[in-house]
Amino acid sequence: MSVITISRQLGSLGDEVAHAVADKLDYQIIGRDLINQAAVRAHVPEVALAAIDDLGLLDLHPPPESIHAYQNSISEIMHELAAGGNVVIVGRAGQVILRDNPQVLHVKVIAPERMRFQRVAQQQNTTLECAQAQVLTSDQTRKNYLNKYYQVRWDDPQLYDLIVNTARLQPQQAACLIGQALNNCVASDNSPNSSIEDSQV
16 A cells, blocks of 8 residues: 545545655645646636535535536546555545555544534634534535445545544654554565455454
8 A cells, every 4th residue: 555545524634644644654745735626627717616615614516517527527636546555545535446456545534523612713813603614514514425425434444544533642652653554554565474354443
């Protein structure tokens, strides 16, 4: 395995974990720049704005044909990145698009709701009520995105190989766990006697 996808909840420190993993492994990190690449390739710049609008503040509604072109472009680029290896892909349904690729480790970063409210409030210097509204809206938007375009549940644990709760883990500690999981998977893949049972931890 040489590719990691990271799905994260707003306020879970998922972006910080992703960067810590990339730094630890010396991998390239791909996030919102993937949106721009896909939009340019598909010639649908309006979809790029809609895709990064997790909170729905812009109220954009690109036509279905533009969204379809964008989705195809995202998939193409993601498979190209996975073929190159040594990359951490953040968001953009990587856990679904690359779920059949045996070289990919799929990670989800979570945290308790109350803690996520507090983190967002502190990060954005806003009220707890405002932060709560942002977190819940972001969760619903991401849930709707995966359900509408990929017909999967965002919280389906079977989409992930590892779920990391940052309630008591700092990003660097979470990155260490992910690195260990990646190394264990690589060791198992390279073992001539490896089996499903042997690779379970």
